[in-house]
Amino acid sequence: MVLVEGFVHRFRLTDEGHRQILAIYVSGDPLDFEHLYLPLADDGLQVVRDCTVAYVDQKDLQELIAARPGVAQAIVTALLVDASIFREWTLNVGRRDARARIAHLLCEVATRLQAQGFELPATPIPLTQDQIADATGLTAIHVNRMLKSLSSDGLLQTRRGLILVPDLEALCEMASFDERYLHLQP
Amino acid sequence: MVLVEGFVHRFRLTDEGHRQILAIYVSGDPLDFEHLYLPLADDGLQVVRDCTVAYVDQKDLQELIAARPGVAQAIVTALLVDASIFREWTLNVGRRDARARIAHLLCEVATRLQAQGFELPATPIPLTQDQIADATGLTAIHVNRMLKSLSSDGLLQTRRGLILVPDLEALCEMASFDERYLHLQP
DNA sequence: CGCGTTATTGATTAGGCTCAATAAGGGTGG
DNA sequence: CCACCCTTATTGAGCCTAATCAATAACGCG
Numbered sequence: 001m002v003l004v005e006g007f008v009h010r011f012r013l014t015d016e017g018h019r020q021i022l023a024i025y026v027s028g029d030p031l032d033f034e035h036l037y038l039p040l041a042d043d044g045l046q047v048v049r050d051c052t053v054a055y056v057d058q059k060d061l062q063e064l065i066a067a068r069p070g071v072a073q074a075i076v077t078a079l080l081v082d083a084s085i086f087r088e089w090t091l092n093v094g095r096r097d098a099r100a101r102i103a104h105l106l107c108e109v110a111t112r113l114q115a116q117g118f119e120l121p122a123t124p125i126p127l128t129q130d131q132i133a134d135a136t137g138l139t140a141i142h143v144n145r146m147l148k149s150l151s152s153d154g155l156l157q158t159r160r161g162l163i164l165v166p167d168l169e170a171l172c173e174m175a176s177f178d179e180r181y182l183h184l185q186p
Numbered sequence: 187m188v189l190v191e192g193f194v195h196r197f198r199l200t201d202e203g204h205r206q207i208l209a210i211y212v213s214g215d216p217l218d219f220e221h222l223y224l225p226l227a228d229d230g231l232q233v234v235r236d237c238t239v240a241y242v243d244q245k246d247l248q249e250l251i252a253a254r255p256g257v258a259q260a261i262v263t264a265l266l267v268d269a270s271i272f273r274e275w276t277l278n279v280g281r282r283d284a285r286a287r288i289a290h291l292l293c294e295v296a297t298r299l300q301a302q303g304f305e306l307p308a309t310p311i312p313l314t315q316d317q318i319a320d321a322t323g324l325t326a327i328h329v330n331r332m333l334k335s336l337s338s339d340g341l342l343q344t345r346r347g348l349i350l351v352p353d354l355e356a357l358c359e360m361a362s363f364d365e366r367y368l369h370l371q372p
Numbered sequence: 373c374g375c376g377t378t379a380t381t382g383a384t385t386a387g388g389c390t391c392a393a394t395a396a397g398g399g400t401g402g
Numbered sequence: 403c404c405a406c407c408c409t410t411a412t413t414g415a416g417c418c419t420a421a422t423c424a425a426t427a428a429c430g431c432g
Contacts, residue, residue, distance in 0.1 A: 012277045015362040020277040034270075037263045042270045042367050072258065077223045079265055084220070084228045086272040091198045091206040093280040094323030098388070128410065137280030142388055144412060160397075161410065176201040181228050284420070314378065328420055330380060346429075347378070 001031040006051020007126055011134065012043040021135035022086065024048070024109055024127070028116050033075060036062065049126045081183045088181045093137040096175075099146050101136045103175035106156065108182070110165045111172075115184050124162035150174075187217040192237020193312055197320065198229040207321035208272065210234070210295055210313070214302050219261060222248065235312045267369045274367045279323040282361075285332050287322045289361035292342065294368070296351045297358075301370050310348035336360075 003025050010023040010031075022043060025031060031045060036058060065072045085108075092104050106125060114120050129147065133140040147163075150156050155171045157164040165171055172179075189211050196209040196217075208229060211217060217231060222244060251258045271294075278290050292311060300306050315333065319326040333349075336342050341357045343350040351357055358365075 010273075012273060014277065014281050015364070018281040020281045022273045022276055034266045037259065037266050038270075038369060040366060040369065043273065066255065069252070073223065076262055076265070079262070079269065080220045080223050083265065083269045083272055084224075086269060086276065087196075087198060087208045087229060090208055090272065090276045090279055091200065093276055094206045095200050095204040130410075139389060140411085141390085141413090145388090148412085158411090178201070180226060183224055183226065316378075325421060326379085327381090327422085331420090334380085344379090 002054045002056065003027060003029045003031055004052040004054050007048035008045055008051055008053075009048055009131065009135070010043050010045055019134045020137065021131060022089065023082070024105075024135065026109065026112055026116055027118075030078065033079060036065075048131060084181050084183060089135075098136070098138055098142055099149060100175050101138070102132060102143060102146050103150060103155065103171055104177055105132065105135055106163065106165060107168065107172045107175050107177035107179075110168050111177075111179050111182065111184075114168070115182075120168055121164055121166045124159070124164050126162055128161055188240045188242065189213060189215045189217055190238040190240050193234035194231055194237055194239075195234055195317065195321070196229050196231055205320045206323065207317060208275065209268070210291075210321065212295065212298055212302055213304075216264065219265060222251075234317060270367050270369060275321075284322070284324055284328055285335060286361050287324070288318060288329060288332050289336060289341065289357055290363055291318065291321055292349060292351060293354065293358045293361050293363035293365075296354050297363075297365050297368065297370075300354070301368075306354055307350055307352045310345070310350050312348055314347055 005027050008025045008029075008031060009021045010025070011019050011021045013019055031053070032041075035041065065075065088108075092101050096104060109125050109127075110120055110123075113123050113125075127135075129143045130140045132138075132147075133143045136143070138146075147156070147158055150171075151158060153174075155165075155167070155174060157166060171177070191213050194211045194215075194217060195207045196211070197205050197207045199205055217239070218227075221227065251261065274294075278287050282290060295311050295313075296306055296309075299309050299311075313321075315329045316326045318324075318333075319329045322329070324332075333342070333344055336357075337344060339360075341351075341353070341360060343352060357363070
């Protein structure tokens with residue numbers, strides 16, 4: 001599957017039912033390459049907002065990979081970039097405080113949106129506070145307070161469940177966001 | 187590089203210098219496939235204990251990949267398994283309490299050692315409390331207390347900086363460890 | 373033997389969680 | 403078009419897990 005338009009997240013649950021969001025996908029992102037190689041699905045995908053996905057036939061894709069080494073290499077590179085992002089999430093959840101953790105998440109999403117050609121600051125990020133909580137290992141209530149705090153510092157605006165980042169550079173500064181882990185340069 | 191014998195971990199630092207350990211490698215694990223495809227290294231490798239590594243020439247490996255589709259596929263599969271483990275670490279750090287978090291980490295390492303043919307419970311895990319802290323997003327002091335608590339429940343033994351797991355099944359039970367994310371079945 | 377790393381323990385603090393209650397939308401059915 | 407309901411967001415009070423600060427012990431190595 002490829003996400004054509006909208007937002008999707010990947011998540012896993014603890015046995016106690018607590019959700020951890022593991023990745024947020026934006027327009028253009030491939031969603032589940034692992035199904036080509038692993039028999040068992042590890043985690044679930046949920047829609048953040050209404051979205052459009054394109055299905056690619058597995059067999060066709062496998063033939064394409066076999067026929068074109070460049071495609072295979074592009075997929076491996078994409079997987080490695082994803083893995084780098086997963087690791088940054090572990091760092092984010094493990095070693096940053098709540099404010100920086102939320103800011104860092106938003107920096108990542110905003111930066112990846114920008115890389116896909118979306119205009120900032122016009123493009124809103126449609127994450128609910130509940131979703132941000134599960135992506136950062138916090139509670140929704142604490143996310144609410146931190147968003148208010150970031151908002152009162154002018155680092156973001158919230159409007160009807162949408163988040164706007166008026167000055168991405170300032171937000172990156174506060175989160176000490178270093179985009180190199182995204183490996184955006186083609 | 188391939189880790190022939192010993193223990194190595196992969197880590198990243200926040201700009202404030204806090205370390206987050208992102209993976210623990212045991213004998214037999216490949217360490218840095220990403221260097222084949224990404225120009226920029228994301229994180230560092232550190233030795234947990236004295237160890238032996240084997241260097242594989244990049245060019246040779248690239249030729250092997252080009253010549254043998256099976257090798258390429260095996261590498262992709264290994265990368266996908268790694269990625270699944272990274273995601274489980276995010277879940278662990280984000281959504282489990284300190285005791286379960288530490289137990290889960292030890293369950294993973296013990297299970298992977300066992301899968302490599304090491305005998306449990308004889309094989310010790312040589313992580314320092316500082317390293318466990320940085321792998322779980324806790325402080326070393328709190329790790330110490332939790333280890334003592336786990337130890338007094340008979341779930342593990344500590345001896346001279348080594349950790350022994352006398353009853354892996356019991357530890358897995360308490361951490362609700364579900365090994366499927368390791369994708370061990372070949 | 374001396375020193376640096378690692379482990380231990382106690383006291384205190386604080387960041388974030390829980391519980392509780394209310395508000396504000398937005399969508400749906402009548 | 404309106405009433406209702408469900409999801410999402412807000413706010414306050416009190417609590418608790420894990421952090422911080424501080425000091426000492428125990429190794430293990432050179």
